[in-house]
Structure formats: C-alpha cells, structure tokens
Amino acid sequence: MLGTFAMGNAKFSIMPLVPVIAQDFHTTEDAVLQTILAYFWGGLIAAPLIAIFCRHWAKHHILVMLSLWCFAGNLLSSFATNVDMLYWLRWFSGIPHAAFLAFACLLAGEMAPPQQRGRYMGWALLGLAVATMVAVPFNAWIGNSYGWQIAFRFVALVDLLIVLLIHDLIPATKPVVQRPPLAAQLRQLRQPAIWLLFGIGLCLITGMTVIWSFSLPLFTQVAHLPAHLSTVLLVLLGLGFVASQFMGGYLADRHANTAVLLCVLWALMAAAILWVFLLDYRLALLGAFFISTISMINVVVQTRLLHMPHIPLYLVFCLYNACIQLGNFIGSLIAHAISQSTWPMSSVIIISLLCSVLAGLLYWAMQQQQNRLTVPAA
DSSP states (O other): OHHHHHHHHHHHTTGGGHHHHHHHHTSOHHHHHHHHHHHHHHHHHHHHHHHHHTTTSOHHHHHHHHHHHHHHHHHHHTTOOSHHHHHHHHHHHHTTHHHHHHHHHHHHHHHSOGGGHHHHHHHHHHHHHHHHHTHHHHHHHHHHHHOHHHHHHHHHHHHHHHHHHHHHHSOOOOOOOOOOOHHHHHHGGGOHHHHHHHHHHHHHHHHHHHHHTTHHHIIIIISOOOGGGHHHHHHHHHHHHHHHHHHHHHHHHHOTTTHHHHHHHHHHHHHHHHHHTTTSHHHHHHHHHHHHGGGGHHHHHHHHHHTSSSSOHHHHHHHHHHHHHHHHHHHHHHHHHHHTSSSOTTHHHHHHHHHHHHHHHHHHHHHHHHHHHOOOOO
C-alpha cells in the first residue's frame, strides 16, 4: 500500500500544478497537460520490458529499484527549465509506474491465502486511491504556496522514504533462478482469455478516464455544479476510487466466476446514472462516485489472472498494467479532443457507455471461447 501510494503521488501530483507550471514557463496549460500523457506512455512502453529484463530478480529488489527510479525522476523534474524538458523528465518518471503496480499486486497475491487474494491485492492498490485524496491536495497547497519545484521535491522525498520502508518491511523474496526459456513463456501468452481480459480492463479504464479527465467542466458547465462545491466532486471521485479497491477484492474472492461480468454491468450502470441525472448536480454527484468505482476491474482481472494455470504471471501482470496506462492515455486523449471540438461536453458519457458495451462484447467472446474449450461429459 505504501509503495502504490508513492506511485499515485508521483502520477497525480502534477494535475493541480498545471496552472502554476504554465505561468512559470510562460506557456499554455495545454502544453503542460501534455506532460501527463508523457507519464502514461512512459509506463506503457516500459512495463513489459522491465518484466523481461528483471524476470530473474527477487520481487522486493524490483520494487526497491523502481522506487529509486521514481525518486530520481521526480527530483530531476523539479529542475526542469522549460516545458519540453519537463515533458521528457515526466516520461522518465513514468517508466516504473505500471511495472511497480504489477509486481506489488503479484507479491500481495502470492502472499495471500488463496481465498483472499483479491482482498490482498485491493489493499495493495489502496495506496494509489488514497494518494488522490491526500497527496494531491497537499501537493497543490505546496505548489501554490512555495512553488511547483518544491512540490516535486516533496514527492521525491516520499519516494525515498518508501524505498527505505520497502527494504525494511517487505519480506525478502528469493531470486527466480530457474524459469522456462523466454520463448516458451511468450508462447503461453497465446491463450485468448488473457488478451480478452486485457481488452475488458482497457475498455473500462478508458471509459472511466475520459469522464475523470473532463469531470470539472462537465459538472460545472453542464450539471451547473456551484464553484464552491467543486471540492465535493473531487472528494467523491477519490472516495469512489478508494471504495473500488474493497469492492474489487470482495467480488474477486466471493464471486470469482462472475466478477468480471459484474464489473462490466456496474460500469454500464454508472455511466447511465450520470447521463440520466446530469442536469441535477446533486444526483449527478452520485454518478461521479459510481464512475470512480469502475476501477475495481483492476483487482478483479488480476485476481482472475492469478488463478490461471501455466502462464508467466510476472509478464502477464506487467502487460495488464501497461493496458491500464494505455487506457489512461487514450481516455485523456479523447477528453482533450472533445475539449477542443464543437462536440457537447456530455458526449464523454456516451463514449464511456460505448466502452462498457465493447467490454461486454469482449466478455461474451471470452465466454464463447471458454465454452468451446469445455469438453462435454460422455
């Protein structure tokens, strides 16, 4: 949990600082927002490569190395002198993100009793959710009071403390001396169910991110949320993110066979609630909470993957978390494109609904594929 808190702190810290950085660099906020996308695609590209190159390392050593990388990236970011330099330093900072979450979840799942793996992984990811509620407003206060550079150095300090805690508190794991040849492990990725689960997670996270990225203008300009209640919106989004970790853990452990389907149906319901009640900000705020809970799919999918036999879990988990980064990337791009177009703001909800429908189709395809593999009793 502490490690994922540090990763969430690093990921979300720049969001409230965008106006301050834009003013300091004499550039547009849109140019600074591009650095957020750089963070996403840094982790997206790096995760599978880190999995391959570190496949023989002990997991706690991998977590320490990735935390140190994050520390270096955030510290260096504080010395950026222009937006282009900050862009590439944020890309560098994002490199360990997806891989860290993957190995943290994998370690939590392997340490847990088989019937509690989902809840253990939910606790592991809880730090990511808590960071949105605690670290982000605190970093915003630091950035506005003392400068965005000090905020980044605070993030780096948290990363360094996490390195020490991981080294002292996480049980040492042994290096994996023997694995099947890499080519053989890659062949195990041919199972369609793996990629269909990836696709479901990608669709739902994209649908969630497109609303998240557009939440403030959507609520203030369409739902007519009073400006003084914008903090309530952010708190509800954060609370939904926190709740999703517990919901995902419960579903994964108690309803293993139907948990993925329940997540898809929940995402459809959340987007529908927001659409129906959008003109009444009081009820629409409830929809905002539900939208954030869609992220429970991450716990559910990774628990499902953990129970699949004969797959290279370290690589599969890194690939899935790369898909989550891709969903963040695509969702942010779509939201930005809508903000620059003449499309109505409410179209982000339609896109979220379409993403959920596509996830449902992928789930149906996965069930059909599994049915074909089932041999009827003689």
